[in-house]
Amino acid sequence: MAKIYSKKELASKNLKPKKEVVSFLLNYSQALTVVKVKDKSFEIIAN
Amino acid sequence: MADLHIPDALLVKNYIEGNETALSILIKRHESKIYGFIYSKIADRDISNDIFQDTFIKVIKTLKSNSYNEEGKFLPWVMRISHNLIVDHFRKTKKMPMYRETEEFSIFSVMSDDSLTIESKMIVDQVEVDLKRLIEELPEDQKEVLVMRMYQDMSFKEISELTDVSINTALGRMRYALMNLRKIIDKHQIILTN
The missing domain is CATH 1.10.1740.10 (RNA polymerase sigma factor, region 2, helix turn helix motif)
Structure with missing residues (x-):
């Protein structure tokens, strides 16, 4: 059996987060409204 | 773009x-x-x-x-x-789990010191010295194979290549080396334990 000496490169430039994560973030952003009343802030998430 | x-x-x-x-x-x-x-x-x-x-x-x-x-x-x-x-x-x-000593629970049940005591260390050292002396008593070809296998951690394939014999010969020499060691130990009633 050939031995593999090369190590997996951790900080590869082509790494990307899952598509689902990005799409969740975009949907979350669209749904979120932050309302500030005096020194308090309220997060409203629209369904 | x-x-x-x-x-x-x-x-x-x-x-x-x-x-x-x-x-x-x-x-x-x-x-x-x-x-x-x-x-x-x-x-x-x-x-x-x-x-x-x-x-x-x-x-x-x-x-x-x-x-x-x-x-x-x-x-x-x-x-x-x-x-x-x-x-x-x-x-x-x-985060490490925290243990508190109580009457039912002793902290030493989860903590232990695995290092050898001075006495056991001396015994181990003595056993090693004795064993090396016994190995010196073996015939040269058997001693060579045993040292390469046990102390230098070589495979039988490497040993056979280095000593220019077949793998089976190297295996046989190892077998005889162990048998001879046992014989010497029995004959002199040496105790090799720790």
């Missing part, structure tokens, strides 16, 4: 003013740098995705609540958020 020419600061401003597309451009532009940074520290795809998601949830909340005031330094700011979340992750996972 026109997106490439819009600076981060302007995209952040547009996003705060309600332009949702600006966020998707910012994510697309920096996702691999930020995700790569997280993955380089975490080395686990799923946890890295979680931390990436938490990072941008913080970004979104901060921007939407108008608390962002670092114009022009969007990427370093996001990197700092993800760095803090990575530190939090390690704090959570590396």
Whole structure:
């Protein structure tokens, strides 16, 4: 059996987060409204 | 492609003013740098995705609540958020359970000192010295194979190549070496235990 000496490169430039994560973030952003009343802030998430 | 020419600061401003597309451009532009940074520290795809998601949830909340005031330094700011979340992750996972000594529970039931006592160390040393002396008594060809196998951790294939004999001969010499050692030990009634 050939031995593999090369190590997996951790900080590869082509790494990307899952598509689902990005799409969740975009949907979350669209749904979120932050309302500030005096020194308090309220997060409203629209369904 | 026109997106490439819009600076981060302007995209952040547009996003705060309600332009949702600006966020998707910012994510697309920096996702691999930020995700790569997280993955380089975490080395686990799923946890890295979680931390990436938490990072941008913080970004979104901060921007939407108008608390962002670092114009022009969007990427370093996001990197700092993800760095803090990575530190939090390690704090959570590396936390040691705490034990408190009570009447029913002794702390020494979970703690132990595995190192040898002075007496056992002396016995081990003595056994090793005795064994080396016994090995010296073996015929040269058997001694050679035994030393190579046990002390130099070589395979029988390597031993056979080095001593220029077949693997079977090397195996046979090892067998005779062990048999002879046992014979000498029995004959002189030597006790080799610790």
